[in-house]
Amino acid sequence: MTTTPGRFVVFEGGEGAGKSTQVALLRDALVALGREVVVTREPGGTAAAEAIRALVLDPAHAGLDPRAEALLFAAARAEHAATLIRPALERGAIVICDRYIDSSVAYQGLGRDLGAAKIRELSAWATENLFPDLTVVLDIDPVVGLARAGQVNAAPDRMESEDLSFHQMVRQAFLAAASADSQRYAVIDAAEDSETVHAQILDRVAAVVPSG
16 A cells, blocks of 8 residues: 555556456546646656666567566666656556556566566566556456457557467466455456446545545
């Protein structure tokens, strides 16, 4: 939980789960209530972090050493947290982020077999223990999600190009994190229509975002 006036909401989920759609719907709903909303993503969010994103997701870098990959994600996250997320929270904004620490735990900790605890510890150090108030996990069967992603993106990035077993492992990592801390996580069935998913998300967000 954050100790700042703002609130920090993160969206997690596998490829094709619909994070971008739900981020936009939540942003619009909160702006309509008169709140300042900052929408961002990981890796990315700042010029330096976006440069790291371009490097680490480029298919030309297939075979990148897993530890190098994890450190690049952590470097982008450190920059992002220090220069964008924390200042926004301190002025009272609601920050909505597409992916955060749980993605690194899932993709590098489990998917790359580097160890969930080590990756979580690395990210906690990089962000000075900045954790979300709420993490929304959009859960979807990887077979369905990858098919969805393929309809939108004809040129898959390095993560989207991984085999099915990798994506199944990632899904289980998200669900395990949510199971371990049900108060801070909301698992939503992403196979439902977008408005149904949005309504369920609003219910959970209302519990952590103060009115007014």
